[in-house]
Amino acid sequence: MKLSTILNFVILIFFTLLFVNDFFPDTAIAAMLTKKIILLILVGLVIIQLAFDKGRYKxxxxxxxxxxxxxxxxxxxxxxxxxxxxxxxxxxxxxxxxxxxxxxxxxxxxxxxxxxxxxxxxxxx
Structure with a gap:
């Protein structure tokens, strides 16, 4: 499997976690992974994805x-x-x-x- 596909899948997982964290802020996941942490991870993953694509627009x-x-x-x-x-x-x-x-x-x-x-x-x- 390509690294790009794996990164896209991981980004989708963290996007889902961000939604779940917003709708259910009192869960154990929300206590471990705050919205700020999830957003920082998402930004980092998107930057890695952009660097991996070397500026090519897909x-x-x-x-x-x-x-x-x-x-x-x-x-x-x-x-x-x-x-x-x-x-x-x-x-x-x-x-x-x-x-x-x-x-x-x-x-x-x-x-x-x-x-x-x-x-x-x-x-x-």
């Missing part, structure tokens, strides 16, 4: 973008349904949630149109 595939978006929104919903309450105000019943979902939907539509346009240009060549 665009996320459409599938990966959709998967990451659905994972984040799904995590948000599941943690709320499990009885967690976000310390920074994220909640399933918040208008901010619906605004973000609409914006992500519009961005996915934009990405889909861009992909179709790129495929059409490739066929024309």
């Amino acid at each position: 665009r996320l595939s459409k599938k990966a973008y959709i998967g990451l978006t659905l994972y984040t929104v799904g995590l948000w919903i599941v943690l709320t349904l499990l009885g967690g309450q976000s310390q920074i105000g994220l909640s399933f019943t918040s208008p901010l949630f619906y605004i973000i979902v609409v914006l992500l939907g519009l961005d996915l539509i934009r990405l889909s149109r861009q992909t179709k346009r790129d495929q059409t240009e490739e066929k024309a060549k």
